[in-house]
Amino acid sequence: MRARQKLGKYRIEKRLADGPLAAVYQAFDTIHGLRVALKIPHRRMMDDYFLADFRKEVRMLAKLDHPNILPIQNACFIDGYFVISMPLGIDTLGGRLQRRISTEKALDFTGQILAAIAHAHEEGIIHCDIKPDNFILFPGNVLRLADFGFSKLARRRIEASGSGTVGYVAPEQAMGRPLLASDVFSTGLVLYRLFAGTLPRWPYDWPPPGAARLRKKLHPEMVALIRRAIEVKPNRRYRDGARMLAAFEAIRQPAAGRRA
Template identity: 45%
Template sequence: MAPSLRIFNEESESPKLLRVGTRLDKYRIVSRLGEGGFATVYAAYDTIEDRRVALKIPESRYLENSQTIDDLQREVRIMARLNHQGILRLKDARFVDGHFVMVFPMGEETLADRITRRIARSTAVDYALQMIDAVAYAHEQRILHRDIKPENFILFDNKLIQLTDFGLARIQTTAKHVSASGTLGFMAPEQAMGHPGYRSDVFSLGLVIYRLLSGELPDYPFEAPLPGYQKLRKGLSSDFVALIRKAIDPVPSRRFRDAVAMQNAVSRIRYPLSDRSVSQQLGRPVTVSRLSQRRAA
């Protein structure tokens, strides 16, 4: 049986006060990036590897709760098993000076930050293709994310975008009722009722893509015409627009059954942009694995 994080935490000392300049082993905190749920994210400097990193550190008071420890351990083990260019890599995870520290590569900004500024249509579609590919990979590994939203996609150089924050993720085995965890505005209606599944991840992903390409986020229950729909259609092929509409269908059975099926569908769209010459220049064509083809809807 794998050891519990509680075993390692028992021998840790009193938590060190965290502020700019604080050293946690080889990491020096540079600034506070934000907080959400029960953890705070810091920008830090790795003094050994000479590079910037992001530290996700849960509040110490939560570490006294056995459920929080179990959730952290699950998140670490899920992220450790994921190896994909579209998923943020977990570099390190351990107790340091009384704090549980998760270390990640440092990106430039979140998608939530980026969509506040103008984005070239081809770049936005490229991001969408990468996001679909990343979630499809997670679903292939039977990982249900449950909190897909713009804040959980991190941008890097060369227009690379990566999915992160698997704090609510679960290994999908059998359907069962769970708490209605997620983010309002991006949560599928059935997930809000405590019944998340691959189709609810597809719904959230579809809404992120809709927001990216239209500048608007429809409120559920959706009413026609959807806000920003004309802007969504601008420069996109009708097939790609139809794919997005299918992903955000309020009725789960009418969506793609998982992101793998969504990936297969988008791979059959030869020209996602109405300008075919630009479509052909997209730098990251979606790669469909044999497993994906077997699971296509």
Template identity: 50%
Template sequence: MHSKRKTSLRVGSRLGKYRIERRLGVGGFATVYAAFDTVLGIKVALKIPTPELVSEALLEEFRREARLTIQFDHPNILPIRDATFIDDHFVIITPLAERTLDDRLKKRMGFELAFDLLRQLLDGVAYAHEHAVIHCDIKPENVLMFDDNHIRLADFGIAKAAQKTISGSGTGTIGYMAPEQAMGKPSTRSDVFSIGLIAYRFFSSKWPEYPFEWPLAGNATLRRRAHGDLIAVIRKSLAIKPRQRYRDAGQMLSAFERTRTKAIRYARRHRATS
């Protein structure tokens, strides 16, 4: 077992070849830093488990996340460049994003940008689902934005292989998870629900809340901005009963893409008359 270092990393300090530039955020299990790779001359993100919480079980979770994500090769999934011990810290190294989708949602977003971001998210999750992996924690904070509004889904730390039995209480973030996931029974349909919540927020400017009964808050704005076919896709993704949703992100993506022409034409027409 590696020793636990209690001190947090200071801005300007070094961790191996990485110079810490700023702290990006603190989660339940880890802190994420922006850093500069002094050998390669590039900026990266360092995800480091909180030292006081480090145990063999936690490290195994992080190792599993690294093994899982490093197998993925998709433009909308955040790649892991390395996962290693540096000066007694277990560190996962990834590309450095400009901001999170959560940050971007604090400003007004045009319809066509929202539509494209949703397509990218669905594309990445569909790829994970094809590889029998459920993300289990899809939320704006885990969607990272890069140049040219390119997004990548991060944090497969609690993702599960679909073939494996998932036991215990629900994992995920309250407010972004499907009802059955909160009961400890996530599936690909649970990820669909989480994407549906984000889609609803994109086009209504409101977050749907439990018990998720229609019409939801922001329904008038949704109807004004989105074509009925697009609303139908979002509504199906947010069905309370899992079997009434799309079976996975791939099926939702296909339905979503079929609305493209009508949805964009409708949005442009509304914009011209408003």
């Protein structure tokens, strides 16, 4: 899609992201008079097989009503394209990580990240692609989890491809066996980067680079929470996002009291 190209009531302004399945554009809604984000599958994905996945994403998100999950405003076919319209944020967490974040603000982001994942898990949904670029930042420092395109339903047996993003994907998910605990692992890596400024690498031996910075910033119980989340063996992690959120809330005040 090109800048100024019209797509129904939308006028394309610029491309924001380009993934393996779809591109995301900033567009202007000429009827409502506001800017939105449009997720549009690549032309090569416009067949019945892949369109079924995009419809599934829309229906899945319709189940998720939470302030930290990005809602879908509309989904329809326009001029042969399948178009998903969503609220437009001001940045991604990935972009925000390029600038200094105070420990207090990082702890606030942590609570929002875990709340979003806990809600999805309570609905039986594994996100399968937890990473900083999939958290959209809105005014007021509100984070919303986006891009459920790789998501799987945990209530039935999963035989998935190794979907996810290299650097954040859990070992068992890379082997095609995602669990709720796989999202926990990816979340632990996001939090490690959020506080330590670097990303641990395989084989995730403790302490990874940046651990000294982590210990300087955070209460030992918060460090232990992150360490448990990135255990290689799933049964050593928190079972799901709800349990990780509960553990975080139990130690949040001590952690906040130790901010840098």
